[in-house]
Amino acid sequence: MATPITVGVIGATGNTGRTVVEGLLSSTTKFTVTSFTREVSVNSPANQRLKSKGVRIVGYDLNGPKEKLVDQLAGIDILISCITWEHLDLQVPWIEAAKEAGVKRFVPSEWVGPAPKGVIDIKDKKLEILGVIQRAGLPYTIIDVGCWYQVFVPKVPSGKSDHGHMIYIDHRIVEDGNQKFALTDMADIGKYVAQIVSDPRTLNRHVFAYTEVLSMNEIWDVMARASGEDPPKDYVSGAELNEIIDVCRKRLQESESGMRARDIMDVANFNMGQYRISWCIRGDNTPEYADYLGYLDFWKMFPDFPKGRSLMEFYQEVLRGNASG
Structure with a gap:
């Protein structure tokens, strides 16, 4: 029987x-x-x-001695970070200890x-983290999965998709709504990850895993077919998004300088505005642009x-009430 691969996950409950x-x-x-x-x-x-x-639970303290974190990582083959975008810098001590x-x-x-x-x-910050990894000489794999299905759930007149x-x-649909982009059900990310990290070909490489490639118009059409209703369509231009x-x-910036309170809608509109431009x-x-950037395509590999x-x-x-955004 093959020796199991030991995996540690940071942020396993998110x-x-x-x-x-x-x-x-x-x-x-x-x-x-192991859940760290x-x-x-x-x-x-x-x-x-x-x-x-059957998951082993290990408590950590990033403010504690570095040696303890190193000891906790002893025997871990693969360390996967699911730290949220607001706390990406917290990966740095993990990188140092993992090395x-x-x-x-x-x-x-x-x-x-x-x-x-x-x-x-946010992506720029992630590229900075990649620089930390590479300067440390720590083996890595970058896994991108496209836009989650859960991000865009159009409303329908009956209200069945509101939840x-x-x-x-x-x-709002961006420009003419015809630019395609990759999407993945959040529930499937882990299946793709397990396949990627167990393959030696993905070491020190970027991998793009996704399930569908659709435009916003096509996304709205899928909801129309699923529901038998026409979800309303509102549009926004690139100039408006910028x-x-x-x-x-x-x-x-004013909130960071103490001039005003931070607003969650400002954070959401800023981040999603940039994502929607991209x-x-x-x-x-x-897949085509990922190939240009040098990514391995999941479906060509597997x-x-x-x-x-x-x-x-x-x-x-979603319409049956069994899934949410």
């Missing part, structure tokens, strides 16, 4: 972390999984649910779509791997 853990546990490859969680959260209900599935502990592969927090530097502030509709997301980004940037106008979030849930199937679940 949205991305949960799907990563589920994908590892359900994989045909044998993994043993803050010491105060070791006994949380979420971690206890993971423990009941010292001899971790064989680090997967930093990415989980969106490919983009060049200078388009999306899945993200209130913090601008659902104006929103500029206004929100100014207000967020996805829906520039066309960065596509053509026989079972495809994840389609957007149609996801919307049908």
Whole structure:
């Protein structure tokens, strides 16, 4: 019997972390999984649910001695970060400790779509983290998965999809709505991750995993077919998006200087404005552009791997009340 691959997951109880853990546990490859969680959260209900599935729970303290973190990482083959975008810098001590502990592969927090530097502030920060990894000489794999299905759940007149509709997301269709971009059901991310990290060809490479490639018009059409109703269509231009980004940037800078309180809608409109420019106008979030950037394409590497849930199937679940945004 093959020796199990030992995987540590940082942020295993979050949205991305949960799907990563589920994908590892359900994989045909044998993994043993450790959830690295803050010491105060070791006994949380979420971690206890993971423990009941056979996940080892280890509490950490980034303010404690570095040597302890190194010891906790001893024996970990692969370390996967699901740290949220607001706390990407917290990966730095993990990178340093992982290098010292001899971790064989680090997967930093990415989980969106490919983009060049200078388009999306969050992506730029992630590229800075990649620089930290490479300067340390730590083996890594970058995994991008496109836009999550859960981001765009159009409303329909009956209200059946309202519970899945993200209130913090601008659902207006960008420009003419014809630029295609990659999408993935959040629930399928972990299955793709398990396949990627168990393959030696993906070491020190960028990998693009996705399920569908659709335009915003096609996304709305899928909801129309799933529901039998016509979801309303409102439009926004690239110029309007750039104006929103500029206004929100100014207000967020003022909040950082103490001149005003930070507004969650400013954060959402700023971040999603940049993503929508990248996805829906520039066309960065596509297999073709990922190939240009040097990514490995998941489906070219693993053509026989079972495809994840389609957007149609996801919307049908939303309409039945069994899935949310």
